[in-house]
Amino acid sequence: MKQQVLKALANPPRIFYVPYYLAVLNFVVQFIVFIAIYVASLLFWNFEIQPLFFLISVIVVHMFLAVYSRTDPQIGQIVLARFQLLKRKIPRRLAA
Numbered sequence: 001m002k003q004q005v006l007k008a009l010a011n012p013p014r015i016f017y018v019p020y021y022l023a024v025l026n027f028v029v030q031f032i033v034f035i036a037i038y039v040a041s042l043l044f045w046n047f048e049i050q051p052l053f054f055l056i057s058v059i060v061v062h063m064f065l066a067v068y069s070r071t072d073p074q075i076g077q078i079v080l081a082r083f084q085l086l087k088r089k090i091p092r093r094l095a096a
Contacts, residue, residue: 012076017066019076026065030058 015023034054041049069075 012073014069016062017069018062019065019069019073021076021080022065022069023062025079026061027058030054030061 013020018026034051038049038051041047072078
């Protein structure tokens with residue numbers, strides 16, 4: 001039983017070598033930025049931005065996260081814990 005628990009903690013779920021939470025967060029942030037810039041370009045500058053540029057940026061950031069998460073595999077859980085502390089409005093000095 002202990003071995004299964006330790007293995008689950010040591011190897012967090014991954015999507016293409018990036019911890020699950022970071023991969024989803026990357027996609028959500030990139031998608032929101034794409035929608036905001038796309039709508040702004042249509043409203044203010046009257047031209048369309050190619051979605052391919054944002055697809056390339058998603059891949060580049062994902063590769064960066066994959067390299068970084070090799071050195072610190074728990075980074076996804078750290079980020080998730082930080083979000084939970086922010087949600088509960090715990091002061092920054094207690095969050096360590």
